[in-house]
Amino acid sequence: MTDLPRTPPRYSATFTPAVNAEIRRAAATGIYDIRGGGTKRHLPHFDDLLFLGASISRYPLEGYREKCATDVWLGTRHAKKPIHLEIPVTIAGMSFGALSGPAKEALGRGATMAGTSTTTGDGGMTEEERGHSKTLVYQYLPSRYGMNPDDLRRADAIEIVVGQGAKPGGGGMLLGQKISDRVATMRNLPKGIDQRSACRHPDWTGPDDLEIKIMELREITDWEKPIYVKVGGARPYYDTALAVKAGADVVVVDGMQGGTAATQDVFIEHVGMPILACIPQAVKALQDLGMHRKVQLIVSGGIRSGADVAKALALGADAVAIGTAALIALGDNDPRWEEEYQKLGTTADAYDDWHEGRDPAGITTQDPDLYSRFDPILGGRRLKNYLKVMTLEAQTIARACGKNHLHNLEPEDLCALTIEAAAMAGVPIAGTSWIPGRTGF
Amino acid sequence: MQTFDLEAQGLRALNAALHALKGQTNMTAWEVVNPRGAHAIAAGVDALVDVTVRGSTGYYCAGMNKLATIRVKGSAGPGVAENMMSGTVIIDGDASQYAGATGRGGLLVIKGNASSRCGISMKGIDIVVHGSIGHMSAFMAQSGNLVVLGDAGDALGDSLYEARIFVRGRVKSLGADCIEKEMRDEHYAALEDLLRRGEADAKARPEEFRRYGSARKLYTFNIDNASSY
Numbered sequence: 001m002t003d004l005p006r007t008p009p010r011y012s013a014t015f016t017p018a019v020n021a022e023i024r025r026a027a028a029t030g031i032y033d034i035r036g037g038g039t040k041r042h043l044p045h046f047d048d049l050l051f052l053g054a055s056i057s058r059y060p061l062e063g064y065r066e067k068c069a070t071d072v073w074l075g076t077r078h079a080k081k082p083i084h085l086e087i088p089v090t091i092a093g094m095s096f097g098a099l100s101g102p103a104k105e106a107l108g109r110g111a112t113m114a115g116t117s118t119t120t121g122d123g124g125m126t127e128e129e130r131g132h133s134k135t136l137v138y139q140y141l142p143s144r145y146g147m148n149p150d151d152l153r154r155a156d157a158i159e160i161v162v163g164q165g166a167k168p169g170g171g172g173m174l175l176g177q178k179i180s181d182r183v184a185t186m187r188n189l190p191k192g193i194d195q196r197s198a199c200r201h202p203d204w205t206g207p208d209d210l211e212i213k214i215m216e217l218r219e220i221t222d223w224e225k226p227i228y229v230k231v232g233g234a235r236p237y238y239d240t241a242l243a244v245k246a247g248a249d250v251v252v253v254d255g256m257q258g259g260t261a262a263t264q265d266v267f268i269e270h271v272g273m274p275i276l277a278c279i280p281q282a283v284k285a286l287q288d289l290g291m292h293r294k295v296q297l298i299v300s301g302g303i304r305s306g307a308d309v310a311k312a313l314a315l316g317a318d319a320v321a322i323g324t325a326a327l328i329a330l331g332d333n334d335p336r337w338e339e340e341y342q343k344l345g346t347t348a349d350a351y352d353d354w355h356e357g358r359d360p361a362g363i364t365t366q367d368p369d370l371y372s373r374f375d376p377i378l379g380g381r382r383l384k385n386y387l388k389v390m391t392l393e394a395q396t397i398a399r400a401c402g403k404n405h406l407h408n409l410e411p412e413d414l415c416a417l418t419i420e421a422a423a424m425a426g427v428p429i430a431g432t433s434w435i436p437g438r439t440g441f
Numbered sequence: 442m443q444t445f446d447l448e449a450q451g452l453r454a455l456n457a458a459l460h461a462l463k464g465q466t467n468m469t470a471w472e473v474v475n476p477r478g479a480h481a482i483a484a485g486v487d488a489l490v491d492v493t494v495r496g497s498t499g500y501y502c503a504g505m506n507k508l509a510t511i512r513v514k515g516s517a518g519p520g521v522a523e524n525m526m527s528g529t530v531i532i533d534g535d536a537s538q539y540a541g542a543t544g545r546g547g548l549l550v551i552k553g554n555a556s557s558r559c560g561i562s563m564k565g566i567d568i569v570v571h572g573s574i575g576h577m578s579a580f581m582a583q584s585g586n587l588v589v590l591g592d593a594g595d596a597l598g599d600s601l602y603e604a605r606i607f608v609r610g611r612v613k614s615l616g617a618d619c620i621e622k623e624m625r626d627e628h629y630a631a632l633e634d635l636l637r638r639g640e641a642d643a644k645a646r647p648e649e650f651r652r653y654g655s656a657r658k659l660y661t662f663n664i665d666n667a668s669s670y
């Protein structure tokens with residue numbers, strides 16, 4: 001036999017090894033894949049936008065001498081006690097249950113040192129979190145686990161959760177491994193069961209009811225607290241408009257990259273819109289109603305750096321929220337635990353089985369042996385450092401664009417690298433004046 | 442007895458005055474006239490106070506109530522006594538949807554009928570309905586007792602956790618994972634007490650009720666039950 005050239009093995013772009021592995025897994029188990037984290041596929045994102053910076057037509061601010069303010073007021077529309085944050089990066093709602101008590105404490109410590117707020121989650125308010133958070137947002141979710149008027153009153157703001165970017169239209173789940181005695185008691189459920197949270201609120205449906213619900217919460221708290229409405233990024237124009245009509249002080253829009261503690265992979269990867277597509281729609285709804293900057297907009301979903309913060313603000317958001325990035329800052333997915341990640345059949349930076357409660361970093365777990373590995377004081381310090389860096393980065397960009405407040409960043413400071421990002425963000429493709437769908441064709 | 446004219450003085454003034462009673466130790470009596478279906482009447486009260494509303498109320502009357510006794514001399518709109526923590530709420534007429542939703546304690550008595558989703562997601566509240574209840578009642582109910590002297594609509598107790606349901610009349614259909622369970626001595630005793638506290642002991646006897654509860658088959662995710670989730 002002569003050595004004839006042979007066709008090398010060729011993988012299908014449709015049936016990739018990963019796709020085939022999932023088909024085999026489904027065939028073997030008969031159950032869909034559940035995991036934590038956000039979308040893993042490539043999506044148009046902030047990386048596809050660039051800042052133009054100042055030149056002759058606009059002049060920059062001096063890096064260390066000229067002030068670039070970063071503060072933000074939230075809840076100025078109706079609340080007697082609006083919130084004032086030093087930086088526009090907030091910590092998103094992550095439930096006690098999904099996260100350990102010490103992890104919640106660390107979030108509170110870090111956020112407070114950095115001058116920002118943290119948020120409860122599906123599972124109620126813990127002392128760790130209330131005690132260590134100067135500004136705490138209390139989530140009002142369909143499950144209403146642990147809901148009570150005392151916690152409502154000791155919160156600094158209330159966030160009505162209609163949906164999440166990871167799963168717009170879906171409810172929560174917390175699997176039995178994480179339902180410890182404490183979690184079970186707080187949620188009033190039997191220990192160790194796989195627990196499903198409802199996807200709709202039990203006592204209101206639709207925007208007209210929501211208006212009455214917001215009014216009730218204001219009455220209960222004597223009109224003191226800012227009331228946020230959080231939606232998953234699905235129909236941001238209409239959702240924002242309806243939330244404003246219902247009386248919200250703040251609208252939170254969470255894009256599909258947004259993390260979750262546990263959801264079906266198919267939901268995470270196939271439902272919702274990237275945050276890049278959501279922000280301009282939400283801003284337009286606020287502008288059409290004459291409410292931009294009067295009702296504040298917080299956006300989240302895949303925010304990682306000061307550049308992402310600056311881009312979100314330039315598109316018209318008032319602040320951002322971070323979930324996944326905060327967990328990584330605390331120490332989640334750190335290569336120092338590689339040996340243990342390997343034992344779990346995964347690797348650092350890819351670990352997403354947060355629902356199983358076996359997190360080597362001790363963050364997404366209720367197992368005392370694991371969570372006692374995590375030092376909330378150190379974790380808090382790391383989070384503070386990270387938040388400071390994000391803020392400095394955003395200021396660096398804003399000064400370069402000649403802005404003395406992060407809120408003065410504007411879409412005109414941006415250009416896009418791809419047609420998709422240009423169309424979604426509503427900014428021109430670099431080197432052109434073309435905004436697909438808006439100018440020309 | 443303090444009389445408060447809701448139409449003249451407004452909701453905010455009423456709730457602010459009721460909230461200001463927090464911490465008082467002697468029971469006081471209040472009467473609210475001209476409620477005219479307003480929403481959030483006496484929401485968030487946290488005091489030993491007896492409030493009588495003369496007329497019908499809108500959404501979320503007595504929402505998140507703590508300690509107070511609130512009587513509605515009329516009918517109540519959606520979400521009456523939602524997330525109640527303690528105390529007693531008594532509706533002379535009918536109640537709309539989601540009565541007692543997510544309630545964590547206390548007693549809700551409805552002398553007429555309750556609409557759909559009565560006791561949805563209840564977490565410890567006791568609800569006694571003298572009439573009948575609508576569909577999807579006690580959906581995902583976690584704990585507490587729902588007592589119904591009349592009939593229950595479709596899908597009673599769907600995806601139920603540990604709440605107990607007692608129905609005297611007909612149950613149109615049971616929801617996923619809800620089954621009839623044996624009435625044992627402890628249940629007769631509990632029911633007797635609930636009927637007495639719910640001002641229904643003259644109308645019904647514990648022996649006339651059937652008990653429904655969770656089959657607990659959906660407690661651990663199992664693919665063979667996928668069609669029930």
Ligand SMILES: Cc1cc2nc3c(=O)[nH]c(=O)nc-3n(C[C@H](O)[C@H](O)[C@H](O)COP(=O)(O)O)c2cc1C
Nearest residue numbers: 092093094095121122258259261301302322323324
């Ligand atoms: C571990 C974890 C738990 C979460 N729990 C909740 C929750 O209880 N309620 C909620 O509204 N969102 C929850 N989220 C979503 C976050 O609030 C936020 O929308 C999301 O994390 C933002 O996207 P990012 O992770 O890319 O920053 C959770 C996210 C994570 C990662």
